[in-house]
Amino acid sequence: MKRNVSSYRKSVQPPSSVLSIDKLSIIISAKNEGQYIRSTVESLLNTAYYGDFEVIVINDGSTDGSCDFLMQPEYSTVIYEKGCDLGVAGSRRLGASMATGDVMLFLDAHLRFSSGWLTTLLRPLQDSNTHAVCSGIKNISENNRIIYSFYGGTWNEWLVWQPILKKPSRVREVPLSPGGCTAIRATAYKAVGGHGEMFRGWGYEDQELSLRLWTTGHRIVIQPNVQVIHIERKKQYEIDSKARKRNLAYLAFLHMDQNHLEKVRLMWRLDQQYLEIFSELSKDEECIRLKKEFEHIRKKSFAWFLKKFAISF
Numbered sequence: 001m002k003r004n005v006s007s008y009r010k011s012v013q014p015p016s017s018v019l020s021i022d023k024l025s026i027i028i029s030a031k032n033e034g035q036y037i038r039s040t041v042e043s044l045l046n047t048a049y050y051g052d053f054e055v056i057v058i059n060d061g062s063t064d065g066s067c068d069f070l071m072q073p074e075y076s077t078v079i080y081e082k083g084c085d086l087g088v089a090g091s092r093r094l095g096a097s098m099a100t101g102d103v104m105l106f107l108d109a110h111l112r113f114s115s116g117w118l119t120t121l122l123r124p125l126q127d128s129n130t131h132a133v134c135s136g137i138k139n140i141s142e143n144n145r146i147i148y149s150f151y152g153g154t155w156n157e158w159l160v161w162q163p164i165l166k167k168p169s170r171v172r173e174v175p176l177s178p179g180g181c182t183a184i185r186a187t188a189y190k191a192v193g194g195h196g197e198m199f200r201g202w203g204y205e206d207q208e209l210s211l212r213l214w215t216t217g218h219r220i221v222i223q224p225n226v227q228v229i230h231i232e233r234k235k236q237y238e239i240d241s242k243a244r245k246r247n248l249a250y251l252a253f254l255h256m257d258q259n260h261l262e263k264v265r266l267m268w269r270l271d272q273q274y275l276e277i278f279s280e281l282s283k284d285e286e287c288i289r290l291k292k293e294f295e296h297i298r299k300k301s302f303a304w305f306l307k308k309f310a311i312s313f
Helices: 004-008 036-045 089-096 119-127 184-192 205-215 241-255 258-265 272-283 284-295 302-308
Strands: 025-028 052-060 079-083 104-107 132-138 145-152 151-156 162-163 181-185 220-231
Touching: 025 036, 025 089, 036 052, 052 089, 079 089, 089 205, 104 119, 104 184, 119 132, 119 181, 119 220, 145 205, 181 184, 205 220, 205 241, 241 258, 241 272, 241 284, 241 302, 258 272, 272 284
Parallel strands: 025 052, 025 104, 052 079, 132 220
Antiparallel strands: 104 181, 132 145, 132 181, 151 162
């Protein structure tokens, strides 16, 4: 039987200790997800969670009809909005602008969930000094072959994402939160300006948001007792190398001091396209404005972030 949010919530009995979250907003960005968006939404609506929550799906220009099921009456409680090639960051920003919860949970559209996962995931937010929490991720192939599991991420010396493969024994701080399953206090998300405004397509948007949170005095942790299944499939957004370089250049320009910017230029000195992109962004009035705005709320430097998490760059 298909159940909407309201009907299922009434059938769940309150646990002995209820999370102090007034309302949870679950935000999913979807583009050409095939069967997976429906199975993800179904799994969510059948999650045993005692509390008020809403599900927001942003259809970012799908052409495969994968989100059409959301127009059916049984999904009337799901908030459904159409975008048009906003990219991952843009879609999540749109979803966040519609959210009414005091915690926002950003999810990929191709996930599976285990029993009791949601309450366990959110429990670290009971600590007022914790502002975001992510789950462990088990990557599987479309034919259910386990690829690997990881617990947040970090950077190598080339600023390339590296999954943390060792499972922590307890909740602990993590440098970079994977966007596939991350819950953030709405106050923290709004305080840092949300996902970056100038990101395009797919790439670096979640790493940049993690950096925003840490350098403005917020704290991100990994909840190792929750592991969501992530289906490793062909990316719904084409991997545009120029867009990824642009996103990395935006991250660097926004967050780095001159010494680290010079390191990035040296690292990419043989890539003329990147150097041209970086030069364009450094002169872009909107990019300069956003950098100045962020400098007003920054509390920690990029160098502090690298030192805190022992990242050699």
